[in-house]
Amino acid sequence: MGYSAADGDEARELARASFSDREQKNLPLAYKVGVPPKKKLLSEFTERVKETLFADDPLYAYKNQPRSVQFLLGIQSFFPILSWGRDYSLKKFKGDLIAGFTIASLCIPQDIGYSKLANLDPQYGLYSSFVPPLVYAAMGSSRDIAIGPVAVVSLLLGTLLQNEFDPKTEKEEYLRLAFTATFFAGITQAALGLLRLGFLIDFLSHAAIVGFMAGTAITIGLQQLKGFLGIQNFTKNSDIISVMKSVWGSVNHGWNWQTIVIATVFLVFLLLTKYIGKKRRSLFWVPAIAPLISVILSTLFVYITRVDKHGVQIVREIKKGINPSSVHQLYFTGSNLSKGIRIGVVSGMIALTEAVAIGRTFADMKDYQLDGNKEMVALGTMNIVGSMASCYVATGSFSRSAVNNMAGCQTAVSNVVMSVIVLLTLELITPLFKYTPNAILSSIIINAVIGLIDFDAAILIWKTDKLDFIACMGAFFGVVFASVEIGLLIAVSISFAKILLQVTRPRTALLGNLPTSSIYRNIQQYPEASKVPGVIIVRVDSAVYFSNSNYVKERILRWLRDEEEELKEKNLPRIEYLIVEMSPVTDIDTSGIHAFEELYKNTKKKNIQLLLANPGPVVMEKLEASLFTELIGHEKIFLSVGEAVMSCAPKASEAA
Numbered sequence: 001m002g003y004s005a006a007d008g009d010e011a012r013e014l015a016r017a018s019f020s021d022r023e024q025k026n027l028p029l030a031y032k033v034g035v036p037p038k039k040k041l042l043s044e045f046t047e048r049v050k051e052t053l054f055a056d057d058p059l060y061a062y063k064n065q066p067r068s069v070q071f072l073l074g075i076q077s078f079f080p081i082l083s084w085g086r087d088y089s090l091k092k093f094k095g096d097l098i099a100g101f102t103i104a105s106l107c108i109p110q111d112i113g114y115s116k117l118a119n120l121d122p123q124y125g126l127y128s129s130f131v132p133p134l135v136y137a138a139m140g141s142s143r144d145i146a147i148g149p150v151a152v153v154s155l156l157l158g159t160l161l162q163n164e165f166d167p168k169t170e171k172e173e174y175l176r177l178a179f180t181a182t183f184f185a186g187i188t189q190a191a192l193g194l195l196r197l198g199f200l201i202d203f204l205s206h207a208a209i210v211g212f213m214a215g216t217a218i219t220i221g222l223q224q225l226k227g228f229l230g231i232q233n234f235t236k237n238s239d240i241i242s243v244m245k246s247v248w249g250s251v252n253h254g255w256n257w258q259t260i261v262i263a264t265v266f267l268v269f270l271l272l273t274k275y276i277g278k279k280r281r282s283l284f285w286v287p288a289i290a291p292l293i294s295v296i297l298s299t300l301f302v303y304i305t306r307v308d309k310h311g312v313q314i315v316r317e318i319k320k321g322i323n324p325s326s327v328h329q330l331y332f333t334g335s336n337l338s339k340g341i342r343i344g345v346v347s348g349m350i351a352l353t354e355a356v357a358i359g360r361t362f363a364d365m366k367d368y369q370l371d372g373n374k375e376m377v378a379l380g381t382m383n384i385v386g387s388m389a390s391c392y393v394a395t396g397s398f399s400r401s402a403v404n405n406m407a408g409c410q411t412a413v414s415n416v417v418m419s420v421i422v423l424l425t426l427e428l429i430t431p432l433f434k435y436t437p438n439a440i441l442s443s444i445i446i447n448a449v450i451g452l453i454d455f456d457a458a459i460l461i462w463k464t465d466k467l468d469f470i471a472c473m474g475a476f477f478g479v480v481f482a483s484v485e486i487g488l489l490i491a492v493s494i495s496f497a498k499i500l501l502q503v504t505r506p507r508t509a510l511l512g513n514l515p516t517s518s519i520y521r522n523i524q525q526y527p528e529a530s531k532v533p534g535v536i537i538v539r540v541d542s543a544v545y546f547s548n549s550n551y552v553k554e555r556i557l558r559w560l561r562d563e564e565e566e567l568k569e570k571n572l573p574r575i576e577y578l579i580v581e582m583s584p585v586t587d588i589d590t591s592g593i594h595a596f597e598e599l600y601k602n603t604k605k606k607n608i609q610l611l612l613a614n615p616g617p618v619v620m621e622k623l624e625a626s627l628f629t630e631l632i633g634h635e636k637i638f639l640s641v642g643e644a645v646m647s648c649a650p651k652a653s654e655a656a
Contacts, residue, residue: 092410099409100417109291113441117154119167123319130422132382132394133415139378144362146400160343180331183387184344190380198372208491211472215479217452227442228263230256256311263439266294270447284406298440313438318430323389351395358396506542518642539581544592553595577648583614613641
């Protein structure tokens with residue numbers, strides 16, 4: 001890689017050859033860079049809004065249809081069940097029935113455990129797997145998502161709520177705030193969908209989510225040591241230091257050996273069934289029903305042996321009956337309203353992120369379309385309705401959705417089947433859970449959250465992007481050593497910091513000519529590419545806005561200075577042309593144009609000609625409107641780097 005007069009001459013000859021071919025074929029010798037026709041302000045604004053907010057809306061494909069058809073399609077867009085329900089069959093119901101029974105056997109013990117993470121009585125977890133799935137079945141567009149409480153959101157909600165009210169001494173206020181937060185979580189989710197703002201959740205990067213989920217899994221696991229070891233007095237803090245102090249501080253007087261034996265035996269059983277399910281996919285039902293079997297066996301064991309009289313903590317009571325109304329318990333006035341909004345927005349966004357990620361995963365797997373904005377409306381509506389029926393924030397569960405998929409679900413009817421079984425459980429079976437040991441619930445939760453720690457994803461992030469890995473680890477350590485909300489704040493902050501860094505410091509590259517071709521590529525990626533004598537070619541790999549325009553200008557001038565110093569040391573011809581390759585520049589604003597004007601003035605002082613290669617239609621339109629094309633000259637704007645280099649041939653060859 002370096003300067004070579006021979007290589008430069010060869011590049012120019014190849015450029016000339018392409019023009020000779022055109023001449024022999026009676027084609028124009030060169031094309032000028034086109035300027036798109038000017039658009040009216042209103043039409044341009046309307047087009048941009050449609051493309052930004054409604055690009056994925058299928059209703060636009062039917063805009064010329066009769067109003068009755070448009071109305072029907074509009075109703076179907078909010079209630080997809082009206083569309084796929086027409087083709088529903090007994091064969092599909094068979095698959096949904098099996099899947100519904102399978103995920104119900106998994107969700108019932110999980111719901112009881114997850115409600116404890118949210119510092120709520122066990123029945124509230126079951127309530128949240130009864131009403132929300134019914135609403136989602138009518139409004140959701142995913143065939144595979146299983147709806148209900150999840151560990152991450154339960155812990156987050158419980159942590160945020162207990163910062164406001166004590167769940168034991170202020171139980172009524174705590175419960176009301178939980179319902180209020182759920183209501184505003186639903187409002188947030190539905191509003192994002194209706195306003196077509198679903199892209200906002202993409203600002204939380206995949207790497208940050210991986211770290212946040214892993215950190216939350218560790219935190220949830222540590223929280224379960226209370227039930228696993230039989231400790232009665234346990235810290236309210238969730239960070240690892242506080243938890244370990246609480247655990248080791250109660251070794252001599254707080255641990256219960258009978259509880260530890262029960263928890264260990266069933267945790268080993270659950271992990272073994274999970275291993276069997278991974279080894280043989282046809283046995284997916286084994287780990288799915290293992291939690292319910294564990295609850296049944298452990299409950300029978302406690303009832304027969306009455307070890308609850310020897311320090312083994314039990315559930316004691318789950319309120320019987322279906323969801324009572326909680327409309328009158330929501331806060332709509334006073335200081336608690338703002339608390340409910342704040343907690344609801346945070347928990348709603350996290351719940352939304354998890355559900356959309358799960359939905360997209362299975363939609364890609366089964367090759368069907370998932371409308372993210374409609375999913376948000378469905379999830380939001382189910383949480384709004386749920387908040388009025390004694391439910392707390394529900395969303396898509398990855399473990400249950402995976403089981404739902406493997407069990408052969410065909411539609412969202414599997415959620416309906418699960419909901420009906422939960423209904424029967426609330427009406428008939430809840431008294432039987434009286435002797436269920438808390439230890440088994442801790443084992444079930446530990447077994448469930450282990451899957452949230454994705455080592456392979458973390459390793460891949462490390463290999464792929466070190467900055468992404470910092471975001472991943474920042475979120476992880478924030479959750480583990482501080483709190484769930486601090487970890488979330490770190491995850492969001494690092495994600496935004498990365499965006500700002502990429503926007504304000506875009507990449508630029510120095511281009512050279514590949515031997516025996518008229519192709520120009522990054523000389524760092526292609527060491528064999530040679531620089532053209534007397535010419536420096538720089539590519540800008542980003543849109544140029546007010547946030548990075550000054551940096552782009554200074555970076556190009558720095559390339560120019562470095563090249564001039566290198567030429568001076570080697571006594572080679574000076575730079576006479578600066579070519580800026582603009583094909584990656586998708587847009588430019590007034591600050592960007594001003595930066596190019598400053599660049600033009602700087603190069604003119606040094607007696608260096610500024611040439612532009614392949615600006616896109618949006619960029620060219622703005623350069624023309626700002627009269628920059630007149631400043632630089634239309635003849636200095638080329639279709640390709642090759643044509644720009646050829647225009648430098650006469651003077652460059654003299655310099656060589």
